[in-house]
Amino acid sequence: xxxxxxxxxxxxxxxxxxxxxxxxxxxxxxxxxxxxxxxxxxxxxxxxxxxxxxxxxxxxxxxxxxxxxxxxxxxxxxxxxxxxxxxxxxxxxxxxxxxxxxxxxxxxxxxxxxxxxxxxxxxxxxxxxxxxxxxxxxxxxxxxxxxxxxxxxxxxxxxxxxxxxxxxxxxxxxxxxxxxxxxxxxxxxxxxxxxxxxxxxxxxxxxxxxxxxxxxxxxxxxxxxxxxxxxxxxxxxxxxxxxxxxxxxxxxxxxxxxxxxxxxxxxxxxxxxxxxxxxxxxxxxxxxxxxxxxxxxxxxxxxxxxxxxxxxxxxxxxxxxxxxxxxxxxxxxxxxxxxxxxxxxxxxxxxxxxxxxxxxxxxxxxxx
Numbered sequence: 001x002x003x004x005x006x007x008x009x010x011x012x013x014x015x016x017x018x019x020x021x022x023x024x025x026x027x028x029x030x031x032x033x034x035x036x037x038x039x040x041x042x043x044x045x046x047x048x049x050x051x052x053x054x055x056x057x058x059x060x061x062x063x064x065x066x067x068x069x070x071x072x073x074x075x076x077x078x079x080x081x082x083x084x085x086x087x088x089x090x091x092x093x094x095x096x097x098x099x100x101x102x103x104x105x106x107x108x109x110x111x112x113x114x115x116x117x118x119x120x121x122x123x124x125x126x127x128x129x130x131x132x133x134x135x136x137x138x139x140x141x142x143x144x145x146x147x148x149x150x151x152x153x154x155x156x157x158x159x160x161x162x163x164x165x166x167x168x169x170x171x172x173x174x175x176x177x178x179x180x181x182x183x184x185x186x187x188x189x190x191x192x193x194x195x196x197x198x199x200x201x202x203x204x205x206x207x208x209x210x211x212x213x214x215x216x217x218x219x220x221x222x223x224x225x226x227x228x229x230x231x232x233x234x235x236x237x238x239x240x241x242x243x244x245x246x247x248x249x250x251x252x253x254x255x256x257x258x259x260x261x262x263x264x265x266x267x268x269x270x271x272x273x274x275x276x277x278x279x280x281x282x283x284x285x286x287x288x289x290x291x292x293x294x295x296x297x298x299x300x301x302x303x304x305x306x307x308x309x310x311x312x313x314x315x316x317x318x319x320x321x322x323x324x325x326x327x328x329x330x331x332x333x334x335x336x337x338x339x340x341x342x343x344x345x346x347x348x349x350x351x352x353x354x355x356x357x358x359x360x361x362x363x364x365x366x367x368x
Contacts, residue, residue: 002028002031002032002033005024005025005027005028005031005033005036006024006033006035006036006039008020008024009021009024009025009036009039010039012024013039013042013043013046016046018046018047021039021043022040022043025039025040026040034060034063034065035065037056037057037059037060037065038057038060038066038067038069038070038073040056041053041056041057041060041070041073042073044056045073045077046323048322048323050077050080050081050082053073053077054074054077054078054081054082057070057071057074057077061074068094068099068100071090071094071099072094072100074087074090075087075090075091075094076325076326077326078090079327080324080325080326080329080330081330084193084194085194087326088188088189088193088194089189089194091185091186091188091189092186092190095109095182095183095185096109096111096186100185101125103181103183104121104123104150104181105121105123105174105178105181107121107178107179107180107181108179108180108181109180109181109186110180110181110182110190111190112190114143114144115143115144115145115180116143116145117144117146118144118145118146118179118180119145119148119175119177119178119179120140120145120146120147120148120178120179120180120181120182121148121149121150121175121178121180121181121182122134122137122140122147122148122149122150122181122182122183122187123149123150123151123171123181123182123183123184124150124151124183124184124185125152127152127154127227127285127307128303128304128306128307128308129184129185129307130151130152130155130184131155131158131206131285131304131307131308131311132307132310132311132327132337133184133185133187133188134149134159134162134205135198135200135205135311136184136187136188136190136191136193137149137165137184137187138162138163138164138165138200138202138205139191140164140187141164141165141166142164146166147164147165147166148166148167148169148175148178149162149165149167149168149169150168150169150170150173150175151168151169151171152170152171153170154282154284154285155168155284155285156168156170156284157284157285157286158206158208158284158285158286158289158308159206160286161206161207161208161286162205162206163202163205196336198336198337199336199337199338199339203313204311204312204313206289206308206311206312207312208286208289208290208292208293209290210290210293210294211278211290211291211293212294213255213294213295214253217252217253218251218253218296218297218366219253219255219294219295219296219297220246220252220254220255220295220296220297220298220299220363221254221255221256221257221278221291221292221295221297221298221299221300222240222243222246222254222255222256222257222258222275222298222299222300223256223257223258223298223299223300223301223303223305223306224237224238224239224240224242224258224262224265224300224301225237225238225239225258225260225262225263225265225303226301226302226303227260227303227304232321232325235321235323235349236301236302236303236321237262237301238301238352238355238356239352240258240265240266240269240270240273240275241265241270242352242356243273243299244270244272244273244356245353245356245359246299246356246359246360246363247270247272247273247274247275248272248360249360249363249364252363253276254273254274254275254276255277255278255291255295256275256276256277256279257278257279257288257292257298257300257305258279259279259282259283263277278291285304288305288308289308289312292305292308292309292312292314293312295314296315297315297316297317297363298314298315298316298317299316299317299319299356299359300316300317300318300319301318301319301320302318302319302320302321302325306318306338306341309338309340309341310337310338310340310341313339313340314340315340316338316340316341316342317341317342317343317344317359317362318341318342318343318344319344319346319352319355319356319359320343320344320345320346321346321349322345322346322347322348322349322350322351324343324345328343329343344358344359
């Protein structure tokens with residue numbers, strides 16, 4: 001009976017019928033099945049009841065029915081709306097026990113001890129998250145470590161601009177003579193993120209030479225869609241047509257930084273929009289960094305490009321969904337993670353038009 005109730009609950013959540021989902025979940029819980037606690041947390045989360053979601057996820061953790069997905073959501077909720085220190089501590093613990101996947105190296109993990117004269121390999125797995133997290137890598141070098149970084153190939157030329165890094169390697173090339181290793185995700189715990197020390201004293205931590213673009217107009221780069229493989233891609237993807245208000249601002253030249261299949265939306269672009277493609281094909285992130293620094297402003301949904309522009313210290317306006325990722329916070333138009341970023345929030349789920357109209361109004365006020 002419990003399995004049937006769970007199936008009905010999952011179907012109701014998929015259909016966003018949250019009252020029905022609650023009924024099925026509560027019936028399963030009353031029958032003694034504690035597994036639906038995480039699904040109940042999802043219902044709370046989808047309705048922006050973050051306190052309720054946190055309570056259910058902590059309950060699942062206490063009762064030993066947490067999954068890796070549930071722990072990941074718990075971490076993100078603590079960082080967004082709960083106790084940031086608890087979030088960073090849980091993230092460290094999950095990395096230490098390889099709960100989100102196997103470790104790249106069969107070596108002791110760095111646990112905050114002295115790094116003077118020691119060799120450490122730092123590795124991640126994503127794009128946006130790694131671009132955000134590698135800000136802490138120079139601190140390891142400053143502490144006396146010889147640092148190797150393993151990352152996806154498209155990030156290698158970009159990460160080679162990190163200060164103090166000994167070498168940057170693809171995942172399938174093992175750093176030699178390494179004594180310790182760490183996931184990029186756990187560096188924040190050891191490098192002061194819980195205390196709010198998140199922006200490097202030296203300023204932007206990734207670098208590139210800007211491309212040359214014609215002057216005479218304000219040059220604005222656009223990204224309207226997240227990588228379709230991302231778990232929250234649907235919530236983080238707009239359409240190029242939603243950005244039409246930006247095309248109506250006088251004195252603005254639009255450039256596309258969009259990659260992937262949804263870049264086809266500019267072939268042709270919506271009627272009345274003129275936009276030049278800066279990123280045909282799949283440029284690596286160093287190439288995109290040069291493109292970004294050749295622009296006056298980047299306007300993007302929550303993608304790796306938002307993190308890249310912020311890491312470069314470029315002017316970037318980020319359109320975030322109604323339920324934002326933790327790095328953008330719950331309120332306000334700024335984030336300590338990227339001082340040059342301005343955050344624009346959906347007033348309701350799926351309402352991108354209002355976001356881009358607000359951006360167009362602000363852009364018009366900047367454009368002579």
